Amino acid sequence: MSQNSEVVVHQEHVHEAHAHVGEHVHRDDMGSKMGMWLFLFTEVLLFGGMFILYASYRFIYSDAYKVAAAELDTYIGTINTIILLASSCAVVLGIVALQRKNKGLCLGFLWFTQACGAAFMVNKYFEWTHKIHLGIYPKGPALADMSEGEVVFFGLYYVMTGLHGLHIIVGMIFIGTIMVMIQKNKITHDNYQKLENAGLYWHLVDVIWIFLFPLFYLIH
Amino acid sequence: MANGSIAVPAEPKGKLVDFYKQESKHKGIWSWLLTVDHKRIGLMYLLVMIGFFLTAMTFGFLMRLEMLTPGATIMKPQTYNTLFTLHGVIMVFLFIIPGVPAVFGNFIMPIQIGAKDVIFPRLNLLSWYLYIAGGIIALISLFTGTGAADTGWTFYVPYSIRTTTNVSLTVFAAFVLGFSSILTGLNFITTIHRMRAPGMTFFKMPLFCWGIYGTAWIQVLATPVIGITLVLVILERTLGIGVFDPALGGDPLLYQHLFWIYSHPAVYIMILPAMGVVSDIIATFSRKPIFGYTPIAMSTLAIALVGYLVWGHHMFSAGTSDTSNVIFSLLTFLVAIPTGVKVFNWVASLYRGSIEVTAPMLYALCFIFVFSIGGLTGLVLGTLNTDIHLTDTYFVVAHFHYVMFGGMGILFFASLHYWFPKMFGRMYNEKVAKLACIIFVIGFNGLYFPMFIAGYLGMPRRYYDYLPEFQVYHVISTVGSWIMISGILLMFANLLRGLRQGAVAPANPWDSTTLEWTVPSPPPMENFEEIPVVTKGPYDREGLIESKVKHQLKH
Amino acid sequence: MDIDTHKAEEHEAHAHGYGIYVLVFFGLLALTAVTVSVAGINLGSLTLTVALVIATIKTCLVANYFMHVKFDTPIFKVFIAVCIVIFATMIGLTFFDLIFRTP
Numbered sequence: 001m002s003q004n005s006e007v008v009v010h011q012e013h014v015h016e017a018h019a020h021v022g023e024h025v026h027r028d029d030m031g032s033k034m035g036m037w038l039f040l041f042t043e044v045l046l047f048g049g050m051f052i053l054y055a056s057y058r059f060i061y062s063d064a065y066k067v068a069a070a071e072l073d074t075y076i077g078t079i080n081t082i083i084l085l086a087s088s089c090a091v092v093l094g095i096v097a098l099q100r101k102n103k104g105l106c107l108g109f110l111w112f113t114q115a116c117g118a119a120f121m122v123n124k125y126f127e128w129t130h131k132i133h134l135g136i137y138p139k140g141p142a143l144a145d146m147s148e149g150e151v152v153f154f155g156l157y158y159v160m161t162g163l164h165g166l167h168i169i170v171g172m173i174f175i176g177t178i179m180v181m182i183q184k185n186k187i188t189h190d191n192y193q194k195l196e197n198a199g200l201y202w203h204l205v206d207v208i209w210i211f212l213f214p215l216f217y218l219i220h
Numbered sequence: 221m222a223n224g225s226i227a228v229p230a231e232p233k234g235k236l237v238d239f240y241k242q243e244s245k246h247k248g249i250w251s252w253l254l255t256v257d258h259k260r261i262g263l264m265y266l267l268v269m270i271g272f273f274l275t276a277m278t279f280g281f282l283m284r285l286e287m288l289t290p291g292a293t294i295m296k297p298q299t300y301n302t303l304f305t306l307h308g309v310i311m312v313f314l315f316i317i318p319g320v321p322a323v324f325g326n327f328i329m330p331i332q333i334g335a336k337d338v339i340f341p342r343l344n345l346l347s348w349y350l351y352i353a354g355g356i357i358a359l360i361s362l363f364t365g366t367g368a369a370d371t372g373w374t375f376y377v378p379y380s381i382r383t384t385t386n387v388s389l390t391v392f393a394a395f396v397l398g399f400s401s402i403l404t405g406l407n408f409i410t411t412i413h414r415m416r417a418p419g420m421t422f423f424k425m426p427l428f429c430w431g432i433y434g435t436a437w438i439q440v441l442a443t444p445v446i447g448i449t450l451v452l453v454i455l456e457r458t459l460g461i462g463v464f465d466p467a468l469g470g471d472p473l474l475y476q477h478l479f480w481i482y483s484h485p486a487v488y489i490m491i492l493p494a495m496g497v498v499s500d501i502i503a504t505f506s507r508k509p510i511f512g513y514t515p516i517a518m519s520t521l522a523i524a525l526v527g528y529l530v531w532g533h534h535m536f537s538a539g540t541s542d543t544s545n546v547i548f549s550l551l552t553f554l555v556a557i558p559t560g561v562k563v564f565n566w567v568a569s570l571y572r573g574s575i576e577v578t579a580p581m582l583y584a585l586c587f588i589f590v591f592s593i594g595g596l597t598g599l600v601l602g603t604l605n606t607d608i609h610l611t612d613t614y615f616v617v618a619h620f621h622y623v624m625f626g627g628m629g630i631l632f633f634a635s636l637h638y639w640f641p642k643m644f645g646r647m648y649n650e651k652v653a654k655l656a657c658i659i660f661v662i663g664f665n666g667l668y669f670p671m672f673i674a675g676y677l678g679m680p681r682r683y684y685d686y687l688p689e690f691q692v693y694h695v696i697s698t699v700g701s702w703i704m705i706s707g708i709l710l711m712f713a714n715l716l717r718g719l720r721q722g723a724v725a726p727a728n729p730w731d732s733t734t735l736e737w738t739v740p741s742p743p744p745m746e747n748f749e750e751i752p753v754v755t756k757g758p759y760d761r762e763g764l765i766e767s768k769v770k771h772q773l774k775h
Numbered sequence: 776m777d778i779d780t781h782k783a784e785e786h787e788a789h790a791h792g793y794g795i796y797v798l799v800f801f802g803l804l805a806l807t808a809v810t811v812s813v814a815g816i817n818l819g820s821l822t823l824t825v826a827l828v829i830a831t832i833k834t835c836l837v838a839n840y841f842m843h844v845k846f847d848t849p850i851f852k853v854f855i856a857v858c859i860v861i862f863a864t865m866i867g868l869t870f871f872d873l874i875f876r877t878p
Contacts, residue, residue, distance in 0.1 A: 030414065030848070031339045034850075035406055035410045038406040038410065038854070042444045044444075045442070045444040049445040050448055056873055060873070078811050082807065085807070086800065089841070092796045092841050138461045151462040155462040196843075199842075200842055214826035214827070214830055220815070481865055528861055528864055532868065540876070541875035541876040541877070543874075544871040
């Protein structure tokens, strides 16, 4: 992409008007990025709705939150935080690699991201199955004996980390698709907005975890 | 190129074929279902939406018929509960919220800013399919499972968790529709930022585009909240996660908070683009630039912003704290300021204009009248003590219909008449259109005005039965519904007739000044032969007269 | 008033090398270490505040560097501000109800 893209875009407009009627050949990296950011805002507010609930119930049931949070494994939470931070860093490093026309290195970084995503999900799997084994799940035997605040805490815990996990999976599919396109040279050093957009998505998922982690695992 | 912003009465030069006839790689019905053209997508929305509107209107008609006499007239209570739920869900989620942005935002906005299409055409088509999917799921939820939802369109917990009817599927339909709305909003914001023609600065945009822009922001920032809330209702019903269920420790009031955090701004999703339409119509038919362009544009953003601050006024009698009630009541009154700015500017635009009362203008003028009633009764409901008396009465129903139907509904019809020549390349019968408008407005007031009185006297909403003393209001109201529906049917019949045998429309039948009137009617596939360079304001008429004189001199 | 006019700096972000991102990553790790260790200390009512402040700093790092906001056109900063202000308003106004509700 040339540096003065604004001018280029307008020239495209003028030329295309004569040429391909009925086709939408038009590249606007900036517009693409703006669309992605707006989409990220909807994700922020999607989780935002749950953060409102989280905050409200933390206010109502502050003591029960402390009791319930003790059940969560800070160790796994910390490991998962580090995994996600590393994966996020790998994505930007991948972009730099692609800019420097180093396709192999770029794909290597993205493979690392994928591995991190998978590792995160594996940890999550063990964490969840362990709790379910103990009977701590909605309508589960152990949860039925707990106080109302604890029930709500674990309800939120499952929904929020579950939805976050879902976003990790979507992000992995997104990045996987981008990797195929890089492999086929459809995304190159001068046309990589799609990679950036996938990166933005992945970073947002990371940011949400940055908040989920202290809010669920670090209450004492 | 230099006078691109002004409406040169450019007749079709015969070089470009209009978008109906333009060949594409798909044939027949697929040239519509797989199209990425914003105009075709807009028309597909229109077609489906009119279908949904007529369906929900029929439900409303049946409900009014039931209310003609006390006791069971034509249906059982459960049927009545289902009908008002469906009437609400279909009207709100399938017609009022997406109405103006999806149909006219799609068809007109890109042309008004001098663009060939929206920035993400394929995403635009995906929005349409999500809209259709949501509509179909809503319809399926009627006929499958354990009976259609009976919660009202608000899905309040804990009833929506406990009821055995098919709430989960209806709620999921609303979720899918929300997603469609988000993607449309995202598309429009980016389009307005990135696709404006050279010279088309933000403050040279027609006010309709400002309305669409404000609305798009609400669509993007408010809709996700209802999305997650509805998902939580489904999870509560299926898994019992406890976040809303009071039996498990949840707080039902928090559901109401989250619901109205979206659903109040949604009111402005409905009204902002419609208010933009009024500005365009009044400027055109007063034959002068709109008075106070910048205040109107800014009040659009102000309404969008203040719209986020007032949701609590839906919960004054639900048990929220007094502090919160006082604050929300105060904030609610703030909405009246930007709304007043708009209304006064419209009226000032009429002052000393050469007013021509065409059908769209008549609808717009009726809107100002009806919407003022709706707005002022809103202040009655925004006041704490009067609201306690009027909560859940017909007064609320009347107010709601005055602002929603009297606001967005009338303006949907106004837009349909204003842009009909541009969209279909034909004219309709002007006299019949005006007659239909007058019948409609008389019926409208007959239908909803008695509800203010009945509600004030204590008639509660959502009951299939009532005390005999209220019958007089219900009879007037039901007769009003018959008059109003006759007006609507006459209007659609007239438009259909225009579509089939109306005179061929010129490029600029109304002497309007905005860009969409510089292209042929109907527009060619990519709207402009050459992207225009804009040098003048959207309602600047001087250039129009000059170019008309030049045009006449040439011939 | 073309508020999203953008000039040559559009892709300036990409002039950066690997180094700065790795540096940011180590910064994020350090902050994670701080937040985990501080959680063990009883700070009373400050615990939540400290956790949120650290999370916000981490978010700023990720947004500014990994997501290139610092180097992008200013319009994105305006967008993000609008999003955050509206979300904060939602939480704030909800709490006017919760805090003052009589049991």
